[in-house]
Amino acid sequence: MDEPEVAPAPGDQRRTVSDPAALKALAHPLRLKILRHLGVNGPATSTTLAAALGENTGTLSYHLRRLERGGLIEDVPERATGRERWWRAARGLDMRRPPQEEMTEGERAAVRTLDEMRLDEDIQLARRFLTEQADSGGWLQGSRSLSHLTREELIGFHDAYLDLLRRFSRGPEEAPPGARPVLLRWFALPATPERDR
Template identity: 80%
Template sequence: MSDEGEPEPGPEADAGTETGVEPDGERRTIGDPAALKALAHPLRLKILRHLAVSGPATSTTLAAALGENTGTLSYHLRRLERGGFIEDVPERPNSRERWWRAVRGLDVRRPAQDEMTDGERAVAGALDRMRLDEDIELARRFTEEQAESDGWMRGSRSLSHLTKEEVTAFHDAYLDLLTRFARGPEDAPSDAKPVLLRWFALPVE
């Protein structure tokens, strides 16, 4: 998770993310520690990733996809709803089950360290570790599979000399770029694939 902000689900993000956009093209910001706590659970991250990749689902279809029982899924879906990460699908109001989709256009921002309690910092750290494990696996896959990906795996490494303000500006420009290209499974053309995108910057020590 970035201290400056990280698009999320719509979902990983992670999930955004894995993120979409609101109809007016604006991102919605979530920075409440309680909302971050709703994310800090491996099954909830899996739920968000599934919704981001496959589109709307019920607790029954999620249970089948993730190998969990519907009672467990219903509990975690309610937690994600309270956190502002998922919502009802309004086009299916008469369904016998609730259909859920990831909220589009989220920008999840970690509160400043001095604004969090020890418990909230522990939750943020746990979420970071879960994401780190995933990102290490993604880096391994990129290294091993990029050459045979037929152009689907693209990446870049660079070095520049920037002020802190310029790093922030670069980050905000990246979020704008994500918004420009963001799309959910319902809106994607037939030849599109779900693609995980990452970026981070750190000063040379």
Template identity: 70%
Template structure:
């Protein structure tokens, strides 16, 4: 099971276990999480149809995501054998320190980095190609600032707090809300 520790007064939980890393390092699981995050709760049958997979495959991956604490079933919506799934809200997923990972876990970590990089490159392409036609839905900023390590840490924590302030799932969003993919990373320029 995942290791959790409270990080703030809002109930936001930090998870940083190798089990979560393993769950995230599979492309279909990332697609499942994205679908639940953008479209809202779903059954394995509706997920299979939306993602072009069979229900047996989806059920296996849903169990892996549930065990890692990334999704949960919705008992009040489930009936009989039909289970409804949703992403767990309020998680701050952190990578375990590299020196605490086994060689196999480092391989999973590298695979997750590769999958995320592919997605981020595609998002950058979409931003460049579609920004003019987005009616203001695509926003971005690039900056160069001089920070100490502790200031960078504080900036990162402030960014996470800002995300938490605006975070909600599709079932809680107003009718005019859209799913928006946000990215932030800092890289030393020298």
């Protein structure tokens, strides 16, 4: 499998990942759990991940290699002890979906699987938001809105949102006292389908 196309974003440490291979690497429930664990708890070994996720180390090692090939995790050489490698989630990734016509049918199927897994998670998060907001002490925030935008303005809004994420982005190793891992979501869609216009 070819290495994913990863390009540094101008002026910062962000990398744009647009290769279908990286998206295929994500399209597995255990790999998503691994990324979530690393993002929330910081670097881990296959042994500590196996214990935390209830898997065996052989299985974890296989999925870690797939995530590494996809450019989604990286080893932490300064923490290595003996033969055991430490892993962390790659920081500063901007995952961009390739155009449909540039993907094979297998890649499109993997992306659909990933979208379905993410949708299931987002629905669970929305339900949590509804049930936990009143007692969250300000930790649950949300907003809904409606605007009339051109496609170019919507793309500009999305890019501004990514800039805002970069401004507040940090991993568990850089988090100040009192910080908690916070899940952030954003999506937009036309209020009426194109066929109704």
